[in-house]
Every structure is written in structure tokens, then in C-alpha cells.
Amino acid sequence: MSENIDNHVFCTVMEDEVSLRRHLAELERILDMIPALITVLSPNGKLLYVNKAILRYTGLHMDDLKAGDARMLMFHPEDVERLKDLRQSGLGQGSPFELEMRARWHGGDYRWVSIHYEPLRDENGQILRWYATGTDIHDHKHTEERMKQENVFLRDEIDRTSLFEEIIGKSDALRAVLQELNKVARTDSTVLITGETGTGKELIARAIHKRSMRSGRAFISVNCAAMSPGLITSELFGHERGAFTGALQQRKGRFELADGGTIFLDEVGELPPDAQAALLRALQEREFERVGGSRPIKVDVRVIAATNRNLQVEVSENSFRTDLFYRLNVFPLEMPPLRHRPGDIPLLVDYFVNHFAKRAAKKIERISQRTLNALQTYPWPGNVRELQNVIERAVIVTETDTLTVDERWLVDQPCVRQEFGRRLDDDLTAHERTMIEAALAESRGRVAGAAGAAAKLGIPRSTLESRIRALKVDKHRFKMDCA
Numbered sequence: 201m202s203e204n205i206d207n208h209v210f211c212t213v214m215e216d217e218v219s220l221r222r223h224l225a226e227l228e229r230i231l232d233m234i235p236a237l238i239t240v241l242s243p244n245g246k247l248l249y250v251n252k253a254i255l256r257y258t259g260l261h262m263d264d265l266k267a268g269d270a271r272m273l274m275f276h277p278e279d280v281e282r283l284k285d286l287r288q289s290g291l292g293q294g295s296p297f298e299l300e301m302r303a304r305w306h307g308g309d310y311r312w313v314s315i316h317y318e319p320l321r322d323e324n325g326q327i328l329r330w331y332a333t334g335t336d337i338h339d340h341k342h343t344e345e346r347m348k349q350e351n352v353f354l355r356d357e358i359d360r361t362s363l364f365e366e367i368i369g370k371s372d373a374l375r376a377v378l379q380e381l382n383k384v385a386r387t388d389s390t391v392l393i394t395g396e397t398g399t400g401k402e403l404i405a406r407a408i409h410k411r412s413m414r415s416g417r418a419f420i421s422v423n424c425a426a427m428s429p430g431l432i433t434s435e436l437f438g439h440e441r442g443a444f445t446g447a448l449q450q451r452k453g454r455f456e457l458a459d460g461g462t463i464f465l466d467e468v469g470e471l472p473p474d475a476q477a478a479l480l481r482a483l484q485e486r487e488f489e490r491v492g493g494s495r496p497i498k499v500d501v502r503v504i505a506a507t508n509r510n511l512q513v514e515v516s517e518n519s520f521r522t523d524l525f526y527r528l529n530v531f532p533l534e535m536p537p538l539r540h541r542p543g544d545i546p547l548l549v550d551y552f553v554n555h556f557a558k559r560a561a562k563k564i565e566r567i568s569q570r571t572l573n574a575l576q577t578y579p580w581p582g583n584v585r586e587l588q589n590v591i592e593r594a595v596i597v598t599e600t601d602t603l604t605v606d607e608r609w610l611v612d613q614p615c616v617r618q619e620f621g622r623r624l625d626d627d628l629t630a631h632e633r634t635m636i637e638a639a640l641a642e643s644r645g646r647v648a649g650a651a652g653a654a655a656k657l658g659i660p661r662s663t664l665e666s667r668i669r670a671l672k673v674d675k676h677r678f679k680m681d682c683a
Contacts, residue, residue, distance in 0.1 A: 296319070439451055476524050640675050
């Protein structure tokens with residue numbers, strides 16, 4: 201009798217086990233039909249099963265997952281380590297939780313996925329297993345990150361925006377530029393803005409962007425002269441992790457951040473040869489590769505460039521690529537120097553006086569006629585930027601309601617005008633010669649090196665050598681004349 205009972209119990213258990221296995225097999229078949237990425241885990245997080253969608257997504261085989269560390273195979277090692285404690289904490293608490301991490305993709309890269317963990321409990325509340333459902337959020341994550349980066353740059357651009365709220369002036373010279381601006385603004389053509397330092401080239405670039413179909417997207421301004429020559433390609437086009445010493449993580453370049461919008465390349469004539477080549481490819485093919493990467497990245501960017509150099513001369517001297525010049529010079533705009541638009545000076549003075557007086561909490565109602573005459577006859581080698589600085593200084597020192605400018609501020613003083621931070625101005629040969637001679641005097645005739653004249657002037661050595669030859673300056677005879 202006892203033996204019959206034992207046999208009956210054994211048979212019942214076997215039938216239950218067979219039934220359970222059949223149900224599990226049916227469940228697995230159902231899970232394999234679901235396009236979502238589904239993983240079944242033990243109560244302590246050990247991998248029990250993955251559906252076919254995961255195998256297709258990752259390009260892995262079930263044997264691979266059983267033989268090795270499944271999580272290290274399926275996910276980015278950095279994320280496995282970074283989220284290890286959070287995952288264990290979630291499993292230990294027994295409540296549903298979510299993690300975002302990079303999963304292996306069959307294309308050979310990693311993609312961002314959101315994984316939702318849900319416990320399955322028995323009638324007593326004990327966890328039998330965990331079901332983890334993954335959703336690909338890579339495109340959403342990429343868009344979110346791009347918008348975040350754009351917002352950072354847009355805030356930065358707002359902080360650094362010029363004092364101008366609009367382009368000020370009504371001279372014929374300025375009107376001619378604005379007419380051309382309106383023609384090109386609604387196209388996607390590349391624009392090259394030329395003109396002396398301080399004429400408002402960036403202001404024109406912003407006006408083009410504002411009037412374009414891209415006005416709702418990012419305007420990324422890049423000062424090519426302010427970047428290290430060795431890193432400028434990385435700044436423009438980004439780099440992969442480990443591309444060079446100090447590249448601890450992947451970084452997007454300015455072109456990627458400007459995708460859909462406009463990138464403004466100020467001082468484009470300062471680009472070193474390797475950056476010129478990379479820029480040429482980006483203009484020709486609308487794609488580029490990050491430094492240290494091999495995957496082409498396509499972007500939709502309008503390019504506006506500016507320079508105070510004569511790029512045609514630079515081309516003839518082989519310091520600027522001919523093909524790049526023609527790619528940039530699709531629609532040229534030349535900003536007139538302030539000395540060619542003296543009628544705009546009263547308008548600019550009025551604008552600057554109001555702006556700086558408000559900032560200084562002063563009430564300035566008029567400007568002396570003598571001062572206005574002096575401002576209109578001065579040649580303004582620094583153009584609108586120099587005028588802006590002079591008015592700011594005058595507002596600070598003015599104690600009455602009438603603005604006056606100390607005319608000594610407007611007198612050229614050859615040895616005082618050693619503004620090494622400025623770029624050379626081809627139209628002001630006398631000033632250019634003075635700047636070069638002063639820099640050579642301070643560097644004792646040395647051109648190259650950190651303490652050389654080229655570094656003091658903020659220009660490439662080859663450019664300075666070229667200008668020295670053109671101006672017939674003898675660099676070997678310089679002592680400390682201006683000391």
C-alpha cells in the first residue's frame with residue numbers, strides 16, 4: 201500500500217514537472233515572438249533566458265552568453281561597473297526599477313537602452329524570477345543630448361553676444377551690405393565676410409542667421425584664432441575617447457553641435473593646414489570624422505566665415521588652400537571700415553552713450569560738438585569696437601550731463617600702439633609696420649617661439665615672415681628700441 205502511494209506521488213511530481221517544462225517552453229516561444237528585448241533572471245539576478253530579439257539585436261548567440269559573463273558581453277563594461285550597485289540595490293529591494301545603459305549592437309557599436317525590471321512573485325510573495333524588458337532609446341538619447349549641448353552653447357552665445365541689439369547706421373556703404381545680406385540670408389549658401397578688425401563681422405553673421413530658415417536652431421560661433429593649433433581640428437569636428445593624451449571621453453565638435461543650424465568661423469584665415477583640409481572635406485561632402493574615429497558623420501550645417509586677412513594674398517603665398525578659399529567665397533560680403541561711414545558715427549555714439557550711461561546709472565543728455573567733430577575726423581583703426589571702448593571710457597569719467605572725450609585718446613602714438621592681441625590690418629600699412637617693429641624690438645628680432653614676435657602678435661610664424669618680407673623690415677637689426 202505504501203509503495204503504491206509513493207509511486208503515485210512520484211508520478212504526480214513527474215507529471216507536474218513535465219507540465220511545468222511544457223508551460224515554460226510555451227512561455228519562451230511566446231517571448232521569442234515579442235519584438236521587445238526580454239531577459240529572465242533568477243531572484244539574485246543570474247541570467248536564465250534571453251529572447252530571440254536580444255540575440256538579433258546584439259548579434260550574440262545563447263552559447264556565448266552561457267559560456268561567459270553575460271552582462272559584460274551584452275552591455276558596455278563602463279555601464280556594467282557604473283550601475284552595478286544600483287542594480288544590486290534594486291534587486292535586493294524587490295520593487296520594479298529602471299536603468300539606462302549602453303547595450304551591444306550587432307552593427308559593432310553600442311546603443312542606449314532603457315531596461316525595466318519587474319519581479320514575478322508566488323502566492324506567498326516570494327520572488328520567483330525577474331523579467332527585464334529593454335527598449336532602444338538611442339535616437340531619443342542622442343536628440344536629447346544634442347539639444348542639451350545646443351542649449352549650453354546658446355546660453356553661452358547669449359552671454360557673449362555683442363552690445364548691438366541691431367545693426368546701427370544708415371550710410372550708403374552699410375546699406376549696400378545690408379541689401380546683399382537680405383539677398384543671401386534665406387539661402388543656404390556659404391558666406392565669406394571680410395573687413396578690418398572691429399567692423400562688426402560677427403554681427404553681420406548673426407543677422408544672416410536670424411533672417412534664415414535656420415533661425416530657430418543653434419548659432420555656433422568659433423574664433424579660430426583663439427584655439428590651440430594642435431587641437432583646433434578636434435574642437436571643430438570632435439574626438440573619440442583615447443584619440444590623444446587627455447581625451448578621456450568622446451566629445452562632439454562644434455560642427456555636430458551646429459547640426460541643423462549655422463556655424464560661424466571667425467578668423468578663418470588662422471586655420472592651420474590640417475584643419476583647412478578637414479574643413480574642405482566638411483564643405484564638399486557635408487560629412488567628417490571625429491579625430492581618432494573612422495565613422496563618417498553627416499551634418500546639415502550652414503557655414504559663414506569671416507577674416508580680416510586678404511585671403512587671395514594668402515593663397516598666392518601658399519598659406520591658405522586655393523580650393524578652400526573658393527569653397528568659402530561663394531557669396532562674399534565686405535564690411536566697410538568706420539572711416540568710410542562717418543555719417544554713422546553720431547548714431548553709434550548715441551547708442552553707446554545710452555547703453556553705458558544706463559549701466560553706470562548716469563544721466564548723460566548731450567555730447568559736445570567739439571567731441572563729436574573729433575570722433576568723426578579720427579580714422580578709427582580699430583573701427584566700431586574701438587569707438588565702443590572710447591565711449592565706455594568717456595562715460596565712466598564724465599561727471600556732468602554732457603559727454604566729452606579726451607582727444608589725447610585719439611592720437612596715434614607709434615610705440616604705445618603695440619596692441620599685440622590684434623590681427624594685422626593690410627589697409628593700415630603704417631600701423632602694421634609699427635606693430636611688427638614693436639614686437640620684433642621686444643623679442644630682440646626673434647620671430648618664432650613662445651616669446652617670439654609671432655606669438656606676441658597672435659599670428660602664425662609663416663604669416664609674420666611673409667609680412668616682414670612684404671614690408672622690407674630687417675628683423676636682425678632690432679634691439680629694445682621701444683623699451
